[in-house]
Amino acid sequence: MKNPYRWSWSLSSLVSLLVLALSxxxxxxxxxxxxxxxxxxxxxxxxxxxxxxxxxxxxxxxxxxxxxxxxxxxxxxxxxxxxxxxxxxxxxxxxxxxxxxxxxxxxPTLGLFAAESRNRASANGVVLGNGLIYNNDMAALQANWVPDLWxxxxxxxxxxxxxxxxxxxxxxxxxxxxxxxxxxxxxxxxxxxxxxxxxxxxxxxxxxxxxxxxxxxxxxxxxxxxxxxxxxxxxxxxxxxxxxxxxxxxxxxxxxxxxxxxxxxxxxxxxxxxxxxxxxxxxxxxxxxxxxxxxxxxxxxxxxxxxxxxxxxxxxxPNLTLSGNYGYQNAAYSNLFALPNQNWSIGSQLFQPLYDAGLRxxxxxxxxxxxxxxxxxxxxxxxxxxxxxxxxxxxxxxxxxxxxxxxxxxxxxxxxxxxxxxxxxxxxxxxxxxxxxxxxxxxxxxxxxxxxxx
Missing domain, CATH: 1.20.1600.10 (Outer membrane efflux proteins (OEP))
Incomplete structure (x- = not known):
């Protein structure tokens, strides 16, 4: 069972970051x-x-x-x-x-991403795929935002x-x-x-x-x-x-x-x-x-x-980057937008420069x-x-x-x-x-x- 408190904490953290960015x-x-x-x-x-x-x-x-x-x-x-x-x-x-x-x-920037590929997995790779050949089709909305914190x-x-x-x-x-x-x-x-x-x-x-x-x-x-x-x-x-x-x-x-x-x-x-x-x-x-x-x-x-x-x-x-995407992924375009094929992600990235040889x-x-x-x-x-x-x-x-x-x-x-x-x-x-x-x-x-x- 998924932990609802983890999702609530993640959402509240994101809201806090947004408030910090806007102020x-x-x-x-x-x-x-x-x-x-x-x-x-x-x-x-x-x-x-x-x-x-x-x-x-x-x-x-x-x-x-x-x-x-x-x-x-x-x-x-x-x-x-x-x-x-x-x-x-x-x-x-x-x-x-x-x-x-x-x-x-x-x-923020918002874009539409779509991709189609046919792949063969190595039979001797780290993850054994037995030489499986498969399709990977996907379409998603992607968003990125670098808040102007400073x-x-x-x-x-x-x-x-x-x-x-x-x-x-x-x-x-x-x-x-x-x-x-x-x-x-x-x-x-x-x-x-x-x-x-x-x-x-x-x-x-x-x-x-x-x-x-x-x-x-x-x-x-x-x-x-x-x-x-x-x-x-x-x-x-x-x-x-x-x-x-x-x-x-x-x-x-x-x-x-x-x-x-x-x-x-x-x-x-x-x-x-x-x-x-x-x-x-x-x-x-x-x-x-x-x-x-x-x-x-x-x-x-x-x-x-x-x-x-x-x-x-x-x-x-430091620079803060917020990103997220929502879309669908499937082995064929025919059923791409079926509900079970949904995927999404949301996250943040913080980068603090430490050394740049005096550039800044x-x-x-x-x-x-x-x-x-x-x-x-x-x-x-x-x-x-x-x-x-x-x-x-x-x-x-x-x-x-x-x-x-x-x-x-x-x-x-x-x-x-x-x-x-x-x-x-x-x-x-x-x-x-x-x-x-x-x-x-x-x-x-x-x-x-x-x-x-x-």
């Missing part, structure tokens, strides 16, 4: 966001008025502040068609799938979720970087348009000066050197115009690639450079940091590395060092963010003053050109003075355009 702990440190360098305000130059942030938030589509419909359309295409963004988005989807696959480790799977899920969040922020960081690059390339192209317009006007003016000098030579009031100077000035301007056209083509090609188009199939008609650009309002540093996806990426990477420490620590504890300890040291590395990277990214803002604030103030000075210089050069031309026509100065003043004016105008782009 398992998580080894390893709980993540705490790393401290980072902070600042309550940005340092701005003396006398520079800081824009108020009240009621003037920076929009998600920050490029709309420039009020350029062409730029608006191009920026949208970056998000839709840029292949680097598509790569990052695919990587994010991969990391999301990895989270789901890791979560599956919390649950939180290894849960820490892995935590690590992969943080990595997925980092990848999501990386998509945003990549998109922001490429949209910024597009804006830079776009305004470089518009700068080239403005320089081309200046050079074309200069070519026209230099051509008139050459014609005037040739006529003056006919009347004996200009020398051959004056004609040569005028020709040199004209051809130099034409060469500069060609250089700018080449540079514009390169910017146009770069924009085409950013929006996912073949350069030969993309054209932007020339347009003049705008007169001014909006200044985005300054925010306090903590708000700025919240808006930078590269900082969010670094912080999530630190969270993932912290969880990996728990995964490494869990390897020092090395993995733990690696995980801890990896966390330290991500924390240092996070703090460095924050410092770099502050540096970027401070650099641009300083550049903004300096360039604003420089543009004002350059505009005054251009006005003075323009007046000098008029006066020198009058003096040349009256014969009080030679043509070299005209060339010098015209060249100075053109150089000043190009410098002003370049400063406005910056």
């Amino acid at each position: 398992g702990c998580e080894v390893g440190p709980d993540y705490v966001k790393p401290t980072s360098p902070t600042a309550n305000s940005f340092r701005v130059p003396v006398g520079w008025k800081v824009a108020s942030t009240q009621g003037t938030p920076i929009p998600a589509r920050w490029w709309t502040l420039f009020q350029d419909t062409t730029l608006d359309q191009l920026e949208i295409q970056v998000a839709q068609a840029n292949q680097t963004v598509a790569q990052q988005e695919a990587a994010w989807r991969q990391s999301q799938a990895l989270v789901r696959s890791t979560q599956a480790g919390l649950f 939180g290894s799977v849960r820490r892995s899920i935590e690590a992969n979720q943080a990595s997925a969040q980092a990848d999501a922020n990386q998509v945003a960081a990549t998109l922001l970087s490429l949209q910024s690059l597009l804006a830079v390339d776009y305004y470089q192209l518009r700068t080239d348009d403005a320089e081309s317009a200046l050079l074309m006007e200069a070519v026209k003016a230099y051509k008139k000066s050459l014609d005037l000098t040739i006529n003056r030579k006919k009347f004996g009031v200009a020398a051959d050197t004056d004609i040569l100077l005028a020709e040199n000035q004209l051809e130099t301007a034409r060469a500069q115009l060609i250089d700018v056209e080449v540079q514009r083509s390169q910017m146009e090609h770069a924009i085409a690639v950013l929006i996912g188009k073949v350069p030969s199939q993309f054209r932007l008609p020339p347009l003049p450079l705008g007169e001014g650009y909006p200044k985005p309002p300054l925010t306090i540093p903590s708000v700025l940091l919240e808006r930078r996806p590269d900082i969010a990426v670094a912080e999530r990477q630190a969270a993932s590395a912290s969880a990996n420490i728990g995964v490494a620590q869990a390897a020092f504890y 300890l090395a993995n733990l040291d690696q995980a801890r060092a990896g966390f330290d590395q991500t924390v240092a990277n996070y703090r460095q990214v924050v410092l770099t963010a502050f540096q970027n803002v401070e650099d641009n604030l300083a550049a903004e103030e300096i360039l604003t003053r420089e543009i004002v000075v350059q505009q005054r210089a251009v006005k003075a050069a323009a007046r000098t050109v008029v006066l020198t031309d009058q003096q040349y026509r009256s014969g009080t100065v030679d043509y070299l003075n005209v060339v010098i003043t015209q060249t100075a004016l053109l150089t000043g105008q190009v410098s002003e355009v370049t400063l406005r782009r910056k």
